[in-house]
Every structure is written in structure tokens, then in C-alpha cells.
Amino acid sequence: MTxxxxxxxxxxxxxxxxxxxxxxxAAAERGLRVLVVxxxxxxxxxxxxxxHHTPFTSSDVLFDARPGIASEAIVSSGWDSQIQLLPSERALEHRATPDGPDSSQRLKRALTGVTEAFDLVLIDCPPSLGELTRNALYAATDALVVTEPSFFAVNGAEQALEAVSIVSTHGNPQLRPIGIVANRVRPTLPEHNYRMDELRSAFGDLVLGGLPDxxxxxxxxxxxxxxxxxxSNGAADINNALGRLLDELRPTIETADLRQASARPALVTTSTNEGPRS
Ligand SMILES: Nc1ncnc2c1ncn2[C@@H]1O[C@H](COP(=O)(O)OP(=O)(O)O)[C@@H](O)[C@H]1O
Ligand SMILES: [Mg+2]
Incomplete structure (x- = not known):
């Protein structure tokens, strides 16, 4: 299963x-076929x-919601033929309110038989835990909570995990929280280290290696x-961290071996030429 x-x-x-x-x-670099929704x-x-062109978008797909209809909206990205895209547009806002008993399952239905052509599907959610994010969670196998090392991080992650747990209990039992990733981490800031410790003591192993700023x-x-x-040196830092994050997320034997060999990777690497920005 993809x-x-x-x-x-x-x-x-x-x-x-x-x-x-x-x-x-990172996944395309490894030869994986990726769909970004x-x-x-x-x-x-x-x-x-x-x-190059976006004849249909996720807004049209959620409106129609027939099984497999997403394939008509998927286009090649301008980056790489390995990366395909189900594009969005502002009109998607109209699908952000529940519309009927199954409205949270429209994306899942529209992706029926479509995701099998890919090795990895990544869904980029809006900044809310409302109807669009619920659609993402019904369609997903894994939920990745993204946060920043701030005062609000623990509370925000708790609420996101609660939304995940509701969907996995009511309708998508395959969904699991795969981890919490802290982004824009600056390890030289005591505040960030404090917030990372706070996250780890609240969520333990669910906290993955962070991404540097x-x-x-x-x-x-x-x-x-x-x-x-x-x-740039900064790009090398972020790319190393993204590669490690992909290893943590991909459920392959290779990844499991890597984990055993190196335990949990260091949170963030810093380069000598590009320090964290102020
Ligand atoms: N690790 C990072 N280092 C530096 N800038 C970042 C990093 N992650 C995100 N940003 C910048 O922060 C802004 C918000 O990030 P974005 O990914 O758009 O957040 P979201 O999708 O959660 O709204 C963007 O301008 C993005 O380029
Ligand atoms: Mg965004």
C-alpha cells in the first residue's frame, strides 16, 4: 500500500x-515517484x-468526488518528472465547510485507484484542523505534525494529535501519527533547546529529528x-536533515536497519559558514 x-x-x-x-x-532524488496533494x-x-498548466484543481476534485477523479487533475510539476502534483487554488476555500455526512471522505474517494501509481503521497494541509485537513486525514496512512520550537508547540501538537485520533477512531483505522517534526530549529538558542526538551518530554519518541532554520x-x-x-552550506544542512527525516518516515527494512545502526540521529547539524540566522 502506498x-x-x-x-x-x-x-x-x-x-x-x-x-x-x-x-x-528528497524522495525524488532517491528515485521515488511522488505525488504532492x-x-x-x-x-x-x-x-x-x-x-505548466492546471486545468483542474483539488477544489474541482473535492466538488466532484467520484472515485478516481483526482487523476484528471494531476499534472507534472515543473521540478522533476518524478514529482506530480494535484494543484490547489483559492476556490478550494469553498470546500472548507462540511457539506453532507461524507464530506470528509471526498478526497479519499477521489484518490481511489490513483495513489497506487506512486511510491509516496504527501498532502499539504491548510493551517487549521477543519474540514480540509479532515479530508487529508481520511485519505492518509500517516499524519505528520509540523511545529516550531515555541511556547505553543506542545499545545498545538496535542490538538493536532487529537484530530488524528478522532479520524483514526471514526472511519480511518489505517491512520497513525507518524511523528512530530519541529521546524526552523536554532540549536544555539537556549529557548529552542528548552522547547525541544518540552516536546520530547510530552511526546517521547514521536518527536523526530528537527529541521534547521x-x-x-x-x-x-x-x-x-x-x-x-x-x-550553499545552509542548503547542505537542510538537505541532510530532510534526508534523515525521510529515513525516519519511510517504513522500509533499509530504514529500520539504519535506525538500529545509528540510534536517533542528531537533531540538527550546524555549518561553519552559515550559522542560524538572527
Ligand atoms: N527550515 C526553514 N528555514 C528557513 N525558512 C523556513 C524554514 N521552513 C519554512 N521556512 C519559511 O517560513 C515560511 C512559512 O513556511 P511554510 O512552509 O509556508 O509554512 P506553512 O505551510 O506551515 O504555512 C516560508 O516563507 C518558508 O520559506
Ligand atoms: Mg503552507
Whole structure:
């Protein structure tokens, strides 16, 4: 069964889109066929993946919701033929309110028979735990909670995990919380280390290796290229961390072996030439 990871958080601006794009680039580099489903009306991952044309979008797909209809909206990204995209548009906002008893299952239905063509599906959720994110959770096998090392992190992750647990109890038993990833970590800041400890004591092993704060993420997104193609010390740091995160998320024997060999990887690496930005 294809692994379908929904990246979610209560808040905007924590890095859901960046994690989805970063993982998509890392997975494509390893030869995996990736589908990115943009389920945010802000359509940030659509903009950065830079498709040539988008005749239909996730808004049309959720409106129609016939089994398999998503295939008509999926297009190649401008990055790499390994990465396909179910694009979004602002009109998706109209699908953000529940509409009938099964409205949370529309995406799942629309993706029937479609996800099998991919090795990894990544769903970029909007910044809320409402109807669109519920659609993502019904369609997903794994829920990845994205957060920042801040005062609100524990509370925000708790609420996201609660939303995951509700969906896995009521209708999608295959869904599991795969982990919590802290983004924009600056290990030189005592505040960030304190918040990371707080997350680990609240959620234990569910807390995955974090992603460092590196300008390369913004630069690559702005240039509509994978951060894996960006060359700077900061890009190398973030790409190493993304590779390790992908290892933690992929349920392969190879990954299991890696885990045993190296225990949990270091949280973040820092480079000598590009320190955390102030
Ligand atoms: N690790 C990072 N280092 C530096 N900037 C980042 C990082 N992650 C995200 N950003 C930037 O932070 C902003 C918000 O990230 P984004 O992924 O769009 O969050 P979300 O999808 O949760 O709203 C974007 O401008 C993005 O480029
Ligand atoms: Mg986003």
C-alpha cells in the first residue's frame, strides 16, 4: 500500500509546505515517484512546484468526488518528472465547510485507484484542523505534525494529535501519527533547546529529528526549484536533515536497519559558514 503522509498543524507559517516540498525533493532524488496533494487554498506548494498548466484543481476534485477523479487533475510539476502534483487554488476555500455526512471522505474517494501509481503521497494541509485537513486525514496512512520550537508547540501538537485520533477512531483505522517534526530549529538558542526538551518530554519518541532554520529553504522556494538543487552550506544542512527525516518516515527494512545502526540521529547539524540566522 502506498504511504500517504498528511502534514498538518493548527497554525500557519510553521513549515507544512516546506516540509512537504523538502520531502518531495528528497524522495525524488532517491528515485521515488511522488505525488504532492495541495489541500491549502493558499496554494503555496502549487506555486513553488510551478506546473505548466492546471486545468483542474483539488477544489474541482473535492466538488466532484467520484472515485478516481483526482487523476484528471494531476499534472507534472515543473521540478522533476518524478514529482506530480494535484494543484490547489483559492476556490478550494469553498470546500472548507462540511457539506453532507461524507464530506470528509471526498478526497479519499477521489484518490481511489490513483495513489497506487506512486511510491509516496504527501498532502499539504491548510493551517487549521477543519474540514480540509479532515479530508487529508481520511485519505492518509500517516499524519505528520509540523511545529516550531515555541511556547505553543506542545499545545498545538496535542490538538493536532487529537484530530488524528478522532479520524483514526471514526472511519480511518489505517491512520497513525507518524511523528512530530519541529521546524526552523536554532540549536544555539537556549529557548529552542528548552522547547525541544518540552516536546520530547510530552511526546517521547514521536518527536523526530528537527529541521534547521536555513535561508536556503526560502531561496529555493522563491526560485521554484527543489532545495536539493540549491548550493550553499545552509542548503547542505537542510538537505541532510530532510534526508534523515525521510529515513525516519519511510517504513522500509533499509530504514529500520539504519535506525538500529545509528540510534536517533542528531537533531540538527550546524555549518561553519552559515550559522542560524538572527
Ligand atoms: N527550515 C526553514 N528555514 C528557513 N525558512 C523556513 C524554514 N521552513 C519554512 N521556512 C519559511 O517560513 C515560511 C512559512 O513556511 P511554510 O512552509 O509556508 O509554512 P506553512 O505551510 O506551515 O504555512 C516560508 O516563507 C518558508 O520559506
Ligand atoms: Mg503552507
Amino acid at each position: 504511504q500517504i503522509i498528511a502534514a498538518l498543524s493548527l497554525k500557519g507559517g510553521v513549515g507544512k509546505t516546506s516540509v512537504v516540498l523538502g520531502l518531495a525533493g 495541495d489541500l491549502d487554498p493558499q496554494a503555496n506548494s502549487t506555486a513553488s512546484l510551478d506546473p 536555513r535561508a536556503a529553504i526560502q531561496q529555493a522556494q522563491g526560485a521554484c526549484v527543489p532545495v536539493q538543487q540549491w548550493t
